[in-house]
Amino acid sequence: MRQRLLTILCEQAYFRQPVILSSGQESQYYIDCRRVTLSAEGAFLTAKLMLAALAGTGVQAIGGLTLGADPIVAAVAALSFGEGQPLQGFLIRKEAKKHGQRRSLEGPELPPGTKVAIVDDVATTGGSLLTAMARVQEETAWQITKVLCLVDRQEGAQARVAQAGHELMALFTAQELAAHWERLATTGRV
16 A cells, blocks of 8 residues: 555656745655545545554544645544544644634544644645644644654654654655656656
């Protein structure tokens, strides 16, 4: 499953072109994980691998900053229920709603002490993960137990998350994607 997801990421989400990232940094490549996490096979494989990474951690809910985390959270929550070990999902808005209940966290009510995992699709400097972690710490009495991402671009996220007291676990690194993309390119698959 891991190898298949790596191939899908390289074929559908890894682009060798100059871009400006959300961090403001310029990069010579772009990873658009939503092309994969919103596809049926990609969502399933991502959820399977995320659930495996969370096994034995005691995590009861998974969430992250909208928009990168949204498809991952939904897929993991649905698959976890199907596998008989349901994890609740929650999403964190970039800013609180201006109407209704004016919430910045969306999802089912979770009691104090709930063990949660914070997730994102791509981590560069870790800004989205840190924002999500801060919001959870400010607005809830939940316990952040795990921090993970689908792809770590290896540009500072690990260190910044560690400074916040947590370890960032990545299913893949940008280095792995680049190496696999090169192998696929030699066969004309990308």
